Amino acid sequence: MNAIRYVQGDATSPQAKGVKIIAHVCNDRGGWGRGFVLALSRRWPQPEAEYRRWHRDRARNDFGLGAAQFVRVEPYVWVANLVGQHGTRTARSTGAPVRYEAIDAALVPLADRALALGASVHMPRIGCGLAGGSWDRVEPLVVRRLADRGIPVTVYDFGA
Numbered sequence: 001m002n003a004i005r006y007v008q009g010d011a012t013s014p015q016a017k018g019v020k021i022i023a024h025v026c027n028d029r030g031g032w033g034r035g036f037v038l039a040l041s042r043r044w045p046q047p048e049a050e051y052r053r054w055h056r057d058r059a060r061n062d063f064g065l066g067a068a069q070f071v072r073v074e075p076y077v078w079v080a081n082l083v084g085q086h087g088t089r090t091a092r093s094t095g096a097p098v099r100y101e102a103i104d105a106a107l108v109p110l111a112d113r114a115l116a117l118g119a120s121v122h123m124p125r126i127g128c129g130l131a132g133g134s135w136d137r138v139e140p141l142v143v144r145r146l147a148d149r150g151i152p153v154t155v156y157d158f159g160a
Contacts (some may be wrong), residue, residue, distance in 0.1 A: 004067055004142060006154045011036070011156035012043045014122035017077050021114055023123040025084040025103060027064050030055035034088075036129040044073040051081045066105030070113055078119070082106035085131040090101035096132025103127050103138060120152040 007015065014020040031043070032048050034045050041048045052073045054063050060073075069081040076081050084103035102125065126142075127133035146153050 004139065004147055004155055006155050006157065008137050008159075009156045010039070010158055011122050011124045012039050014077070014120070014154065016120045016152070016154065019078070019117045020079070021070070021078045021080050021110065021117070023080040023081070023082055023110055023121055023126060025098075025106075025126045026051060026081050026128035026129075027085045027088050027115045027132035028063075028083050028102075029087050036124050041077060044079070046073050047071045047079040047081060056092065065099055065102035067091070068106045068109040068113075078113075080106075080110050082110065082114070082123075082126065084127050088130070098127045098131035100127070100133065100137055100141065103133075104141045104145065106144050107141055111145050111149050113150060114146065114151045115149065120154065121146055122154045122156065124156055125157065 011022055012151065014022060032051055050069060054061060054069050065083055065086060067083045071079045073079055084099055084106055085097040086099050087097050125135045127138045128135050140154060142151065
């Protein structure tokens with residue numbers, strides 16, 4: 001089994017040579033404005049613009065739980081918008097919006113794209129921030145779908 005590399009740092013500044021894909025989890029309601037996406041938007045406008053367009057045109061595309069969208073932001077850097085949470089958490093919410101089966105499904109095209117590009121994958125602990133998920137449940141999905149296929153994966157913990 002291939003291991004995931006864990007580092008302290010900023011996932012929007014991936015530490016690797018070659019092609020890199022930064023993966024994160026989005027919701028299925030078109031909301032973009034809290035959590036890790038703010039760091040992405042500060043660095044590049046394209047992932048948010050493409051996600052919003054993808055959501056707006058959802059009647060004519062594959063937008064939905066388990067889908068993945070790839071946005072090139074630099075010659076050797078892509079962002080993967082993975083739809084892995086149903087809605088967002090509000091004051092009236094019961095339960096976490098994370099959908100583990102959707103994260104698992106979205107990791108499949110992520111792996112395929114990484115292999116096609118010869119890319120490494122970089123991410124925060126996807127699905128575990130605002131989505132309310134548990135890394136104990138997400139990590140095995142990342143290992144099975146990415147690391148076990150030989151894709152280098154780095155998980156970034158921001159701050160100490």
